[in-house]
Structure formats: structure tokens, C-alpha cells
Amino acid sequence: TALTTLFSYGLLFAFGQLRDLFRKILDLPKSKKVQGYAPICLGLEDFYTRRLYLRIQTHSSNTTKCLNLGSYNYLGFAAADEYCTPRVIESLKQYSPGTCSVRVDGGTTKLHTELEELVARFVGKPAAILFGMGYVTNSAIIPALMGKGGLIISDSLNHNSIVNGARGSGATVRVFQHNAPSHLEEVLREQIAEGQPRTHRPWKKIVVIVEGIYSMEGELCKLPEIIAVCKKYKAYTYLDEAHSIGAIGKTGRGVCELLGVDPADVDIMMGTFTKSFGSCGGYIAASKEIVQYLKHTCPAHLYATSMSPPAVQQVISAIKVILGEDGSNRGAQKLAQIRDNSNFFRSELQKMGFEVLGDDDSPVMPIMLYNPAKIPPFLGNVAVVTVAFPATPLLLARARICISASHSREDLIKGLEVISKVGDLVGIKYFPVEPEKT
Ligand code: PMP
Numbered sequence: 087t088a089l090t091t092l093f094s095y096g097l098l099f100a101f102g103q104l105r106d107l108f109r110k111i112l113d114l115p116k117s118k119k120v121q122g123y124a125p126i127c128l129g130l131e132d133f134y135t136r137r138l139y140l141r142i143q144t145h146s147s148n149t150t151k152c153l154n155l156g157s158y159n160y161l162g163f164a165a166a167d168e169y170c171t172p173r174v175i176e177s178l179k180q181y182s183p184g185t186c187s188v189r190v191d192g193g194t195t196k197l198h199t200e201l202e203e204l205v206a207r208f209v210g211k212p213a214a215i216l217f218g219m220g221y222v223t224n225s226a227i228i229p230a231l232m233g234k235g236g237l238i239i240s241d242s243l244n245h246n247s248i249v250n251g252a253r254g255s256g257a258t259v260r261v262f263q264h265n266a267p268s269h270l271e272e273v274l275r276e277q278i279a280e281g282q283p284r285t286h287r288p289w290k291k292i293v294v295i296v297e298g299i300y301s302m303e304g305e306l307c308k309l310p311e312i313i314a315v316c317k318k319y320k321a322y323t324y325l326d327e328a329h330s331i332g333a334i335g336k337t338g339r340g341v342c343e344l345l346g347v348d349p350a351d352v353d354i355m356m357g358t359f360t361k362s363f364g365s366c367g368g369y370i371a372a373s374k375e376i377v378q379y380l381k382h383t384c385p386a387h388l389y390a391t392s393m394s395p396p397a398v399q400q401v402i403s404a405i406k407v408i409l410g411e412d413g414s415n416r417g418a419q420k421l422a423q424i425r426d427n428s429n430f431f432r433s434e435l436q437k438m439g440f441e442v443l444g445d446d447d448s449p450v451m452p453i454m455l456y457n458p459a460k461i462p463p464f465l466g467n468v469a470v471v472t473v474a475f476p477a478t479p480l481l482l483a484r485a486r487i488c489i490s491a492s493h494s495r496e497d498l499i500k501g502l503e504v505i506s507k508v509g510d511l512v513g514i515k516y517f518p519v520e521p522e523k524t
Contacts, residue, residue: 152467153501155487160333161420162492163364163404169412170403174396181395193392201398205369210349213377214369218393220358221247223368226386229255235290267311274319292321298330298341304444304451313351322353332362338408365400367393424491434502439515452484460512468504
């Protein structure tokens, strides 16, 4: 371990030197100097206001206006909204910013129960339960559902909250190759004899955990194929829809709707309110029995303060807009817009010759840089999230773009122009497309 760590640090140091050399060769102006590889390492406070334009503080304390292509504000609800914002303000007057109480004591307001019913109806499951944080939803629910004698089979690129939840559960954890149903089947076949009923196996329970859209890949889960394998081997399915719920599907109902999967075929649906709904918190939607079980046993429900009422109201209002229950068709327009924006941006990047990961309709699109030394020029006047080692393997650095329904065509064209220039500067247009001869 010590040798590997030393080797990794050595390599990172070498890359740091390379990066500086790069900057010298490219004669990049001093103001582009960045500290480390952290995503948008300057001006984070402004970043989290999630406006479409950000003011990024440079090291010389000047501020620059820049286009936000980096936050998860998929439907634009994180900015003031004509339907959501007045209701959130009203809820603040009626309740308070915090309940100062756990759900089972005084921490359940009418809003909490309303949102649980609404989420269940929205995702198509019989019941739902809320949690104060998306991260905690995974890291606390997985141990509440699984324990010693259970088997968790997890996609190799699952989010850290899933990895930690699985590790902390005490269950045996196996990993299958990213989004590869055939490898999932191989792992399952190794663990159990095909066709045996759930009760006659070495495992008390088997759960397969996947994500709707993989946040560093922009890729849709091969959910129909995964479900077919799970059914064959009688394993439960756990789907994290953090990036897909609200953002994809004709009516915003996520990856099930987009890929024609019946929500009844997914045992546990997990999601967060921090992306498409512009709020915070997370949920589990499942059968009445599972939700009831969690309400009685899950420490994160029994011992953690409940979601802030205004945050709950924000999600209720956003879902109502998505469902058209605000009396307008803004929800449908937003959904059409995010799809249109995403497909436009992705295809323009591809035409320019960038290597863009992910699938059509996905608002998440990583541009492959490979070499982390190519990150610094990306920290110019569009805000994108740049990711490198240790968040990715050493030579799989990338710049990740998140598209919003609130981006105008002018915003997107401006973003494309900047990214194109950066692409030329650092040579990452790996697949230039020849213009068609007329
Ligand atoms: N699951 C996935 C797939 C995520 O990407 C994230 C965070 N981006 C989370 C869970 C945690 O959610 P939150 O940020 O709402 O706590």
C-alpha cells in the first residue's frame, strides 16, 4: 500500500510539473492559474447560488461573469420560480426554517406527509419516505435493508453514498462491470444456483444497485436488461435516480419512463431533491411494507431531524409544476426544453470533434480530456465541473457539463464557442468531423 501510494503521489507530482510546463508552452495568461484539480475551485459560494451566470472570484479578487454549465439545476427550479418561490416564502411564515425535531417526535408537518404521497404518486410506487439528505438516503437505507448474510451487487461506477452504504451494511459486496448486464449475470451465477427460489440460497437477500443516469458518465442505465437478469435470479433491484428523476422521460418520471420500464419491476427507488427540484433532501419509494419497515427501524428516520419545511414546499411545488397541477404547461415546456437543449449541445460538441460520453436525452455530458494537465484552460469563463484523479482513474480526466432547461439557445451557443476554443488550445478534438461536400 505504501509503495502504491508513493507511486501515485510521484505520478501526480509529475503531472503537476507537466501541467506547469504545458501552461508555459501554451503561454497561458497568469490569471488562468488554478490551484489544484478541485472542480471550480474558486468562487464556490457563488457557484451554489446556481444562477445561470456565475460570478467567479479569481485569485486576484476580481470577479468575472461566467456561464454556469456545471450545476445540477436540470429544470431551472433552483432559481426563483413564479409558482414555487411564493409558496416557499409562505411556508417559511407558517412553519419555520427547521423543525428542530425528528420525524417521530414533532418533526412531521402536513407538508412532509403531502410530499411523501406526492413522490409515491409521481414515481409510481405505493409509498415513499423522506430523508434530510440524498447522500444519507443511500448511506443509511442500504444498511437498514441489508446486513450480514445478505449480498449486494453494485455497479462499479456507483456513487460514493452507495459504496459507503454497502460497506457499512455488513452484507457481502460484489461489484459488476459498469452497466454490463452480462457481467451482472456472471456474478449472480457465481453466487447462486440458477432457478432456486429466494429462500433456498446461501444468501438471505440479494440486491442489485444501479443508477438511472451515471453522474460522471452521463450514461443511462441499461435498466430493462438489468431487471431481466434480476428477475431470472430473483434478486431485488435498487435504483438511484438522483440525476434522472425529473430530468428525463416524457413527463419527468425518470429512467423507467424513458426506457419503458414498469416501476413495479423496481423494488426500491431512491432519489434526491437536490437536482431537478432545486431543493435538498432525498426519498425512498417502495412497497408499503418496505416503507413501513424503514419508518420503524431506520436510524436516519428515527434519530435525524426532518427535512426543512420550506425545502419540502419547494419540492411539492416543483413536482406540481412538472405534473401540470399548477394550472400551466410550464412543466411540459421545461421537459421538452431540457431534452432539446441536451440533444442540441451534445450533437454540436460531437460535430466539433470532442469525445462526449453519455446517451441521447441525458443532460449530463462529460468531455474526455484524458490527461489532467488539460484541465486548467477549462477553468475560463464557462463554469464546468472538471474531474481528475482520484475521482477518476489517473488518465481519464474529464470536464463535465450539465445542461438545464433554463439555458437559452444563446447561452448554449456562447458555451459552445468557449469550449471550442479551449478544445483547439489543448488539442482534445479527437474526432474532427469533415464538413459535408456539397
Ligand atoms: N446519488 C447520486 C448518484 C449522486 O450523484 C448524489 C450526489 N450528486 C447523491 C446520491 C447524493 O445526493 P445529495 O447531493 O442530494 O446528497
